[in-house]
Amino acid sequence: MVEGKNQWKAWIYLLPCLILLLIFTVYPIINTVRMAFLNGYNGMMAVGGEKFSFGVKNFVDVITYKEFLTCLKNTMLLCVITVPVSTLLALLIAVCLNSIKPLNRLLQTIYFIPYVTNSIAIGMVFAAMFNIVGSFFGTPNEIVTTAGIINNIIEAFGGTKVNWINAGSTYAANMTVMVIYIVWNALPFKILILLGGLQSVNKQYYDAAKIDGTSRSRTFWRITVPLLSPMIAYVIITGFIGGFKEYSSIIGIFGETLGPASAPYSLNTMVGYIYRSLSLGNEGKASAAAIILFGIILVVTLIQLYVQKKRVHY
Secondary structure: OHHHHOHHHHHHHHHHHHHHHHHHHHHHHHHHHHHHOEOOOOHHHHHOOOOOOEOOHHHHHHHHOOOHHHHHHHHHHHHHHHHHHHHHHHHHHHHHHHHOOOOHHHHHHHHHHHHHOOHHHHHHHHHHHHOOEEEEOOOOOOEEEEOOHHHHHHHHOOOOOOOOOOOOOOHHHHHHHHHHHHHHHHHHHHHHHHHHHHHOOOOHHHHHHHHOOOOHHHHHHHHHHHHOHHHHHHHHHHHHHHHHOOOHHHHHHHHHHOOOOOOOOOOOOHHHHHHHHHHOOOHHHHHHHHHHHHHHHHHHHHHHHHHHOOOOOO
C-alpha cells in the first residue's frame, strides 16, 4: 500500500523523460506513417495550405522507382556479406584476446577505438588509402601519381595497382572497399560483446575438455560457440539491423554522389534513397521508403529469431 501511494512520485521523476520521448520519438513515428499515406506529400506545400489525398501512391512510386532495385540490392548485398564475415572475425579475435593475459586491457582499448571514432572521418581515411591521386609538378605535362597506401602495398608484393574508387572503377572494386570498411568498423562492438560472454563462461567446461584430451578446434565448436550462442545471436541481429541502415560509410568514402564520378549513385542504399528524397522535398516518398525499410528489417529479424530458437542455448 505504501508503494501504491508513492507511485505518483515515480511518475513525476519520469515525466521529463516521457515528454521528451513523446516529442522526439513517438510523434515523429506517427507523423512518418501519416505522411507516407498522403499522396505526393510535400512539407512546404502543406504549410502553404495544400491538401493531399489519402492513398498508397507514395509506396507505388518508391517500388516502381527505376533505382529502387539498385538501392535494395546494395543494401542486401552489404548485409549478407559483412555480417557473417565480421561476426566470425570478431569471434576469433575475442577468443584470442581472452587467452592473452598480458596487455589484455590495452588490446581491448585499441580494438574498441574505431567504435568511438566518427564514421565519416574513418571513411575519409579509407578513401585516402584506396584513392589514386594525380598531381602536377614542374611543366604542365609532368604528372606525379600517388597510387595510395593499399596500391603501394599491392605493388610491393609484385601485383598491379587497382582502381578502387576513382572514376572508371568497377562495381566489384567499389563493393570490396565498402565491405572492408564496414567489417573493420563493425568489429569493435562485436568483439566487446563476445569477449564479455567469453569471460563469463565457466572454466570447468574447458578443464573437462582438457582432461578428455579434446582438440582445440573441437573445443571451440562444441563448447565455446554453443555457450556463446546468445551473444552471437544478438550481434547477428543487431548487425543486420545496422547493415540495413548503412549510409554514412558510403558518404565518407564516395561523398554525396554515393559512388565514383563515372557512376553516381551506383552504391546508393535504402537510407541513401530516403535522405535524397528528403533533400528534394519528397517527404511522402521518404516516409514510404522508411516504412518499407522497417518492414524488411522486421521480417528479417523475425526470421532470424525463428531460426535461432533451435540454435541458441540459454
